[in-house]
Amino acid sequence: MTATSEPLEQEQDPKNDAPTTPVIRFLRGPHLLGQIAVNPEQTIVEHAEACGVELPTSCTSGTCGTCTVSVVFGEVALPDELPPGLEAWLAEEGGRLGCMSKPHADVDIDIMPPI
Numbered sequence: 382m383t384a385t386s387e388p389l390e391q392e393q394d395p396k397n398d399a400p401t402t403p404v405i406r407f408l409r410g411p412h413l414l415g416q417i418a419v420n421p422e423q424t425i426v427e428h429a430e431a432c433g434v435e436l437p438t439s440c441t442s443g444t445c446g447t448c449t450v451s452v453v454f455g456e457v458a459l460p461d462e463l464p465p466g467l468e469a470w471l472a473e474e475g476g477r478l479g480c481m482s483k484p485h486a487d488v489d490i491d492i493m494p495p496i
C-alpha cells in the first residue's frame with residue numbers, strides 16, 4: 382500500500398446519480414463545529430448562525446475585519462476590489478470576510494483567526 386496525497390474518489394452509486402447539495406463545514410482546527418447545506422444567497426456568517434456556530438462580527442460591511450475566517454478547503458470567490466477589512470496577503474492565504482463572502486460549492490471554514 383502506498384501513501385498518496387490525492388483525494389480518495391468516492392464510489393458512485395449507479396442507482397443514485399442525483400446531484401449532491403454542496404455543504405459548508407465550520408471547523409476550529411480539527412474539530413467540526415457545525416455544517417449546513419450551502420445557500421448561495423447567504424454569507425458565511427449567515428450559514429454559521431443557521432447551524433449554531435457563532436462568528437464574531439462588528440461592522441458587517443467589510444470594513445473592520447472582525448469576521449475574518451480561513452477557507453481551508455474549497456473556494457470562496459473574492460470581490461473584484463478587496464474591501465478595506467481584508468488585506469491582499471491574507472486573501473491570498475485563504476482569508477475571507479464572513480459578513481460578505483458567499484460560498485457556492487463545498488467549502489470548509491476554519492474560524493480560528495488566520496493571523
Ligand code: FES
Nearest residue numbers: 439441443446480
Ligand atoms: S464584520 Fe466587519 S468586516 Fe465583517
